[in-house]
Amino acid sequence: MPIKILSVDDSRTIRLIVGRSLRPYDCILCEAANGEEGLAVAVREKPDIILLDVTMPVMDGVTMLTKLKEDPELKAIPVIMLTAESGRDNVIHIARLGVRDYLVKPFKEDQLIDKVGRVVALKKKETAAPAAASVPI
Amino acid sequence: MQDGASYQELSRRYGFAPKPESASRLTQLVSRQDSDLDEIAKVIDKDPVLRKRLLRVANPDAENEIEYAVETVEDALMRNGMGCVLVLAMGTPLALALTKTFQTMLALKLEMIDPNEAEPLQGEHLLGTIHFSGKVVGQVYLRMSIDSGNAVAAGILGLSPDELTDTNEIRDAAGELLNIMTGNFKSNLCDAGLDCRLQTPEVKLSTDFRTPIVPGGGVERMALRAGKIHLFVDVTANPWND
Numbered sequence: 001m002p003i004k005i006l007s008v009d010d011s012r013t014i015r016l017i018v019g020r021s022l023r024p025y026d027c028i029l030c031e032a033a034n035g036e037e038g039l040a041v042a043v044r045e046k047p048d049i050i051l052l053d054v055t056m057p058v059m060d061g062v063t064m065l066t067k068l069k070e071d072p073e074l075k076a077i078p079v080i081m082l083t084a085e086s087g088r089d090n091v092i093h094i095a096r097l098g099v100r101d102y103l104v105k106p107f108k109e110d111q112l113i114d115k116v117g118r119v120v121a122l123k124k125k126e127t128a129a130p131a132a133a134s135v136p137i
Numbered sequence: 138m139q140d141g142a143s144y145q146e147l148s149r150r151y152g153f154a155p156k157p158e159s160a161s162r163l164t165q166l167v168s169r170q171d172s173d174l175d176e177i178a179k180v181i182d183k184d185p186v187l188r189k190r191l192l193r194v195a196n197p198d199a200e201n202e203i204e205y206a207v208e209t210v211e212d213a214l215m216r217n218g219m220g221c222v223l224v225l226a227m228g229t230p231l232a233l234a235l236t237k238t239f240q241t242m243l244a245l246k247l248e249m250i251d252p253n254e255a256e257p258l259q260g261e262h263l264l265g266t267i268h269f270s271g272k273v274v275g276q277v278y279l280r281m282s283i284d285s286g287n288a289v290a291a292g293i294l295g296l297s298p299d300e301l302t303d304t305n306e307i308r309d310a311a312g313e314l315l316n317i318m319t320g321n322f323k324s325n326l327c328d329a330g331l332d333c334r335l336q337t338p339e340v341k342l343s344t345d346f347r348t349p350i351v352p353g354g355g356v357e358r359m360a361l362r363a364g365k366i367h368l369f370v371d372v373t374a375n376p377w378n379d
Contacts, residue, residue, distance in 0.1 A: 010337070011313040012306070016294055017242075055320065057337050084234070084320025086153055087327035088144040095147050102151040105317045106238040 003027040003120045006047035008038035008064065009082065010056040014105075018051060018082075021109040025122045035064030042074050048120050049100075051112075054083040054090070062090075065097050078119045082107070154237075156230070156325065163187070163226040164329035167219050168272075177222055178210045186249075187225060193251070194221055194357055200253055221355035223273065224374045227322050228357045231277065231370060234321035235361060238314060243292035245363040255360035255367060258282060263307070264343035265315040271333030273326055275374030278348055279315050285366045286311055308340040315340070318370075348373060 003026070007018045010033050019029050030045045032038035036059040042050065050068070054061040061083065069075045078100040086104045094102070101115045116122060142150065163180050166172045181187045188210055195213035196205045207213050214222065232249055239247040263286040265279040281289065284298075290310035291298040301307060315338040323335055348371040350356050359370045 011309060011316065013290075013293055013310045013313040020295060055316065055335055055337075084317040085324050086321070087324035089327060090324070091147050091151075092142075092144055095142060102147075102153075104151075104153060105320065106234075106241040108241050 003049070003122060004030065004045055004047040005116070005120075006030045006032065006038065006041055006045065006050045007082075008032045008035065008041075008050060008056070008061065009053040010034055011053070014053070014082070017109065018112065021112050022116075022122075024124055025113075026125050027122065035059030035061060035067075038064050039067055039074075042068065042077065046073075047077060049116060050077055050079045051082045051116075052079050052099075054081065054085050054094075062094060062097070065094065065099065069098055080115055080119065082112075156328075161325060161328065163222065163229075164325055164331065167223045167226060168329040168331045172219070174211070174214050178214055181210050181214075181222075181225075187229065190225055190228065190357065191217075191222070194225065194355070217355065221357075224275075224355040224357040224372050227326065227374060228359055228370075228372055230322040230325045231318050231372060232359055232361065234318045235314070235368065235370070238317050239363055243289070243363075245292065245366070247361050247363040247366075247368075250360050250362050252358045252360040252369070255362070255369070258346070258367075258369060261342050261344050263311055263340065264345065265311045265338055265340040267315050267319045267338040268336045269319065269323060269326075269333045270336075271331070273331045273333050273374055275372065276349075277315065277319050277322075278369075278371040278373075279311065279318070280346075280369040280371075281311070281367065283342075285368065288366050289314065312338040312340045 005022060005027050007015050007029060009015050015031050022029055030041050030047055032041045034056045052061045052065060065079060081094055081099050081102045084105040091102065100119050103111060103115055166177050166180065181191055191210060191213050192205060192207065195207040195217050199205050207216055236247045239245045258280055263281050263283060267277050269275055286307050287298045287301055290307040291301050293310045319335055323333060326333055348356060350373050356371060356373045361368045
């Protein structure tokens with residue numbers, strides 16, 4: 001079974017970079033542009049891991065994380081924060097809510113793969129495919 | 138899950154890069170309304186880049202250092218006050234975040250240049266703005282030519298500029314660049330006790346070169362270059378918006 005990864009970021013650029021980074025791996029990428037959409041996709045797709053931005057319109061990443069951790073069906077899904085914000089209070093608050101790791105933007109693609117690979121077992125695709133399978137928003 | 142780890146422990150666990158000490162120290166000093174000017178002058182004097190930038194801000198009409206009327210850090214602080222020091226302190230993490238973003242995501246070395254020596258932008262250009270508010274209020278303006286915007290977006294997305302046909306992708310990449318810059322400097326402000334919130338960045342084509350200054354605040358203009366890519370960053374800020 002391919003690993004299912006949910007990328008929640010209002011920036012299409014970041015979602016494209018995440019998709020490009022994961023292209024060599026056997027995984028399904030789901031996407032959402034804000035926390036509200038992220039929660040809906042998480043309920044529907046039950047991803048193995050969530051990559052979550054902080055500053056987003058409609059619902060920010062901290063609110064989404066709080067709601068995720070309150071939901072018995074979703075709270076065990078590991079979350080890696082992917083954000084430019086690394087202020088002390090924010091980081092401590094987010095750590096207390098419960099995240100597996102934290103990657104500060106800008107990031108290198110191999111840093112992302114390294115952090116994701118520590119949480120879920122990423123396997124390289126056996127044959128080259130044109131693009132990673134993805135689930136649209 | 139409860140995690141009672143300190144910020145230092147979390148920084149190590151997550152592998153955060155250390156923050157520039159002079160900028161953090163300066164922001165902390167400015168955030169205290171009773172800070173001593175001598176103390177601030179000592180921090181700036183120890184950092185040649187900050188010193189140079191402060192003197193440039195204090196001599197806005199001078200085209201080079203020979204024309205400077207204000208020549209010492211102390212005089213500059215007396216004339217320009219804390220608002221000016223704050224934008225300097227904020228400018229450092231902004232410029233570092235931009236430089237790091239270019240190095241990390243575009244494999245390009247971005248260097249700061251004297252804004253007076255940069256080739257000025259003309260006509261329609263890409264303008265990104267992001268507003269921050271809280272204990273400190275201000276705006277960050279990121280300007281670049283359309284060609285520079287194309288090159289930045291293509292570099293971030295791993296494409297050649299010819300492959301970029303969607304202007305939304307160019308705007309989104311410029312917006313993300315702005316987001317990364319301001320996210321880093323917001324962290325610096327919050328860590329110094331100047332809590333603030335960021336609004337969603339806005340990126341558009343513009344012919345407007347004005348940078349409105351917050352009443353009583355300061356402005357710093359920065360120019361950065363990587364090959365043919367030129368970026369212009371203006372930061373305006375007014376602290377202590379209680």
